[in-house]
Amino acid sequence: MIAEFFSMGGFGFYIWTSFGLTFLLMLAEVLYLRQQRRTNLKRIQRIRKMNAGSDS
Amino acid sequence: MNWFRYASPVEFYPLAGRMVPWFAVAAALSTVVGLYWGFFQTPDILSQQKEYYRIIFVHVPAAWMSMWLYLVLVGWAVLGLIYNTRLSFMMAAAVAPTGALFTGIALLTGVLWGKTSWGTWWDWDPRLTSELILFFIYAGYMALQSAIEDSYRADRASALLAIVGLFCIPLIYWSINCPDPTQCAALHARSSMSAIETNILAAMWTMVFAFWMYSFAVIFVRVRNIILERERNSTWVSRLIGGGPS
Numbered sequence: 001m002i003a004e005f006f007s008m009g010g011f012g013f014y015i016w017t018s019f020g021l022t023f024l025l026m027l028a029e030v031l032y033l034r035q036q037r038r039t040n041l042k043r044i045q046r047i048r049k050m051n052a053g054s055d056s
Numbered sequence: 057m058n059w060f061r062y063a064s065p066v067e068f069y070p071l072a073g074r075m076v077p078w079f080a081v082a083a084a085l086s087t088v089v090g091l092y093w094g095f096f097q098t099p100d101i102l103s104q105q106k107e108y109y110r111i112i113f114v115h116v117p118a119a120w121m122s123m124w125l126y127l128v129l130v131g132w133a134v135l136g137l138i139y140n141t142r143l144s145f146m147m148a149a150a151v152a153p154t155g156a157l158f159t160g161i162a163l164l165t166g167v168l169w170g171k172t173s174w175g176t177w178w179d180w181d182p183r184l185t186s187e188l189i190l191f192f193i194y195a196g197y198m199a200l201q202s203a204i205e206d207s208y209r210a211d212r213a214s215a216l217l218a219i220v221g222l223f224c225i226p227l228i229y230w231s232i233n234c235p236d237p238t239q240c241a242a243l244h245a246r247s248s249m250s251a252i253e254t255n256i257l258a259a260m261w262t263m264v265f266a267f268w269m270y271s272f273a274v275i276f277v278r279v280r281n282i283i284l285e286r287e288r289n290s291t292w293v294s295r296l297i298g299g300g301p302s
Contacts, residue, residue: 030274040285
């Protein structure tokens, strides 16, 4: 019965590829944004340390 | 409540940060509901189309998002040009990659549907062609935005490009719903909500809602990234990040 569900009347490949691609692309966007945020935060910390160093 | 308060990146940054988890949870929940509904509460056949019609549960929401997000992008670009607010341009820039992503998803899933439904991966029919053009307009907007070093000029130039690219949205719409059907290619049937079974429609709308929630979540995360990136030398960012990540 499970095999029947996944075969989707013989169209399983097209359906699961569609849903798979959609969610992979969304996941990639989320992971990329997280990476971008980390890079940003590190950079700001560096700028902050640099400024603190020049103040004192 | 004074909404203009939130037109400032300093005010909007924490607000957006607080809203992201809510949108993310709403997106996840409605995706689960939409997929369950779409796979278990719907008939196997939609008119002459067999199981493969289930691709619409990602294809149609993605295609709609690609158009709506473009309107959102242009809306922010126009606000930016009129009121000269930094945040408006940041919002426009934050919307573009997600809009492009949904355009890509609509095209890819459309290709898979086309193979099952029409027996061909691709055909230069008006709707497929105009959706592809929309993808290039998104790409052009992002390329222009990043090509100009000075963000003041980059924002304004790309906003103009976005407004020019607006022609594509009615083109995509009319490529099916044109006044004279004989002038349109017949690959996509004229869209009509009443022709679709209620459960299929409900699952599709749930997925549309899920994609909106997802869009809000990722666009707010991205606009926060853009704010940090552009204002990294300001004292408020320095103070904020110094006090621990938020």
